[in-house]
Amino acid sequence: MQMATTPFEYAPAPESRSIVDIKPSYGLFVNGEFVDGHGKSFKTISPSTEEVLAEIAEADEADVDAAVRAARKAYDKVWSRMPGRERAKYLYRIARIIQERSRELAVLESIDNGKPIKESRDVDIPIVAAHFFYYAGWADKLEYAGRGTDPQPLGVAGQIIPWNFPLLMLAWKIAPALACGNTVVLKPAETTPLTALLFAEICQQADLPPGVVNIITGAGGTGQALVGHPGIDKVAFTGSTDVGKAIARTVAGTDKKVTLELGGKAANIVFDDAPLDQAVEGIVTGIFFNQGHVCCAGSRLLVQESIADELLAKLKRRMSTLRIGDPLDKNTDIGAINSAEQLARIRELSDIGEAEGAGRWSPECELPSHGFWFPPTLFTGVTQAHRIAREEIFGPVLSVLTFRTPAEAVEKANNTPYGLSAGVWTEKGSLILHMANQLRAGVVWANTFNKFDPTSPFGGFKESGYGREGGRHGLEAYLK
Missing domain, CATH: 3.40.309.10 (Aldehyde Dehydrogenase; Chain A, domain 2)
Structure with a gap:
C-alpha cells in the first residue's frame, strides 16, 4: 500500500528584532562624529512591511565638502603616514567587531533591505568580515602587490554603493582603500543606509582616527556632489550602467581614478x-x-x-x-x-x-x-x-x-x-x-x-564597467 505524500510544512521561525536598536533619526558621520546635515531628511522604510524605520539626513554640497575636508585632513596628517602594520591593526579590529556584532548587523540588513535573514546571516556578514581580515593582511605587504617597490595611496576616495548588498559593497570598497592608506567618504544607497550608519559606530568602537571613514547619506544629488568634488582623488561606484556612464562623463578630463561595477545580464x-x-x-x-x-x-x-x-x-x-x-x-x-x-x-x-x-x-x-x-x-x-x-x-x-x-x-x-x-x-x-x-x-x-x-577579483567588461574589486587586483584601484 502506497502512503499519500503531504507537503512539508514549516513552522514560523522568526529572528528577534530586539537585538537591533533603530534610532528615530540619523545624522551624517563626519570626522569621527555624528553631525546634523544641512539638507532635508528622508525616510527609510522596511520593504517587507512598508513601515518607516528612521529619518535619515540628506547631505547637501556643504556637508559633502565637510566630509571631504575631514578625509583630506586625516589622510595628510595621520592615515597615509601610518605604517602599514599599524593600519592593519585597525582593519583587524574592525573585522573582529563585525564578527562580534554579526547577528545585529544581519538582522538590521534584513529589516532595511528585505533580504532573507539566512542570506544576510550566512553569506553577507561573514564575507564582510572576511574582506576586512583579508585586506588587513595586505596593509604591510603592498610592495608585493605588483605596483612597484614603494606603492603610494591615491588620497581621498569617494565611494558610492547600491542597495542590493549594502554592507558587503561597503566592505568591498572601504577595506582595500584603507589598507592602501587612503581615506574614504562613502555614500550608501538612500533606501538602505542603516547598516552603513551602524558601521560608522563600529569605526568609533575600533577607535579609528577621525576622518579616515566618513559616511554621508542622501540620494542622487548627494552622489553627484561627491563625484564632482575637486578634493576627491578616486571614485568607486557600484550601481546601474546609466549612472556609471554619467559618472564617467563627470570625471572625464580630471585626474581622478575611477572604477565602475555596473549592470549585467549573465x-x-x-x-x-x-x-x-x-x-x-x-x-x-x-x-x-x-x-x-x-x-x-x-x-x-x-x-x-x-x-x-x-x-x-x-x-x-x-x-x-x-x-x-x-x-x-x-x-x-x-x-x-x-x-x-x-x-x-x-x-x-x-x-x-x-x-x-x-x-x-x-x-x-x-x-x-x-x-x-x-x-x-x-x-x-x-x-x-x-x-x-x-x-x-x-x-x-x-x-x-x-x-x-x-x-x-x-x-x-x-x-x-x-x-x-x-x-x-x-x-x-x-x-x-x-x-x-x-x-x-x-x-x-x-x-x-x-x-x-575576498581573494578573488570581481569585475566586468563592456557596459558592466571596468576595474576589479577583491583579491590583489582590488589593491590596484587604490594605489598610484
Whole structure:
C-alpha cells in the first residue's frame, strides 16, 4: 500500500528584532562624529512591511565638502603616514567587531533591505568580515602587490554603493582603500543606509582616527556632489550602467581614478552532460538569491536543446519548494523586493515579456498583503529579440533560451552589451576551459554560481564597467 505524500510544512521561525536598536533619526558621520546635515531628511522604510524605520539626513554640497575636508585632513596628517602594520591593526579590529556584532548587523540588513535573514546571516556578514581580515593582511605587504617597490595611496576616495548588498559593497570598497592608506567618504544607497550608519559606530568602537571613514547619506544629488568634488582623488561606484556612464562623463578630463561595477545580464549555460540536480540548485542560486537583486545574476538560462524539457521539469519542481515571506523568518528563501520603484520595473518588464509571446510561469505561492513582493518567475520560448533577454530586470525573473552547439551557446551568451559574469555546467574540464576562454565575462563560474571570496577579483567588461574589486587586483584601484 502506497502512503499519500503531504507537503512539508514549516513552522514560523522568526529572528528577534530586539537585538537591533533603530534610532528615530540619523545624522551624517563626519570626522569621527555624528553631525546634523544641512539638507532635508528622508525616510527609510522596511520593504517587507512598508513601515518607516528612521529619518535619515540628506547631505547637501556643504556637508559633502565637510566630509571631504575631514578625509583630506586625516589622510595628510595621520592615515597615509601610518605604517602599514599599524593600519592593519585597525582593519583587524574592525573585522573582529563585525564578527562580534554579526547577528545585529544581519538582522538590521534584513529589516532595511528585505533580504532573507539566512542570506544576510550566512553569506553577507561573514564575507564582510572576511574582506576586512583579508585586506588587513595586505596593509604591510603592498610592495608585493605588483605596483612597484614603494606603492603610494591615491588620497581621498569617494565611494558610492547600491542597495542590493549594502554592507558587503561597503566592505568591498572601504577595506582595500584603507589598507592602501587612503581615506574614504562613502555614500550608501538612500533606501538602505542603516547598516552603513551602524558601521560608522563600529569605526568609533575600533577607535579609528577621525576622518579616515566618513559616511554621508542622501540620494542622487548627494552622489553627484561627491563625484564632482575637486578634493576627491578616486571614485568607486557600484550601481546601474546609466549612472556609471554619467559618472564617467563627470570625471572625464580630471585626474581622478575611477572604477565602475555596473549592470549585467549573465548567461548560465547548461550542457547535456551536466549533473542536472546540481545544475538546478546553481540556477536557483544564480537568479533567486537575494530576490534576483544581483548584478551578476544568472538571469539568462542557456540550456542544451536535448535536455531542455527534463531540466525545466526539475527546475519547476524546485521552484515550487521556494518559500516567500518574512525576511526575518529563518525558513524564508525569497524576501521582499527592495522598493516600490524596483517592483514596478520588474512587473513592467515581466508584462512586456508575456506580451511579446514568451511563456510565463510561476509556482503557486501566497504573497504577503503588505510590502513589495514578486514571485519567482521563469519565461520559456524566449528569443534574443525579447526585451527580457536583453535588459537587466534585477529581480527574480529567469529567461530560458536553448542552444545546440558550444559555438551557438557562446554566440548567444556574448550577444549582450553587458559582460559581468557567466556560468558553465558540464562534466568536461576541457569544455569548461574552452567556454571560459570564449565568454566575454569578467567572472566565469564552473559548475557553481554566485560564489564570492575576498581573494578573488570581481569585475566586468563592456557596459558592466571596468576595474576589479577583491583579491590583489582590488589593491590596484587604490594605489598610484
